[in-house]
Amino acid sequence: MTMKTKQMKTMGRLIEMKRRNVEATEMAHAAAHAVTVAAESARIEADRRWLAALDAADHIGFIGDLEYRDVQIRSLRRAVDLAEQHFRLARANEAEARERMTDARIELRRFEMWLERAEQEQQAEQTRLERVAEDEVAAGKQRAS
Numbered sequence: 001m002t003m004k005t006k007q008m009k010t011m012g013r014l015i016e017m018k019r020r021n022v023e024a025t026e027m028a029h030a031a032a033h034a035v036t037v038a039a040e041s042a043r044i045e046a047d048r049r050w051l052a053a054l055d056a057a058d059h060i061g062f063i064g065d066l067e068y069r070d071v072q073i074r075s076l077r078r079a080v081d082l083a084e085q086h087f088r089l090a091r092a093n094e095a096e097a098r099e100r101m102t103d104a105r106i107e108l109r110r111f112e113m114w115l116e117r118a119e120q121e122q123q124a125e126q127t128r129l130e131r132v133a134e135d136e137v138a139a140g141k142q143r144a145s
Helices: 003-055 062-145
Strands: none
Touching: 003 062
């Protein structure tokens, strides 16, 4: 086994590791995206409930009714704020996962290009050796004639 063949096998193993890393980062990004979508839906729903409570024309008969409505609206507003925080965090996590995925894809492509260059160099060397051998055969025939 030549040194080049060993090197090619090593490069192939490294590329396979990089491919598995790309797959893992793609799955992590997809999961982060799903969390972001769910957080956005929860944020929209919390906002809808809060706005509906503000628009509700409840009958206020006693001061206790007014206090209850105030507590209810404040609670719904806190839920909106919390949902907004979760959504922002999910978006940040998704962006980070996207960046890791992009980095992994770039790294894989670098290794693939490295292997392609090595294969081209090996093919060029093989072609050169074949030409040298042909020249030697031609020179031997010429000397024999």
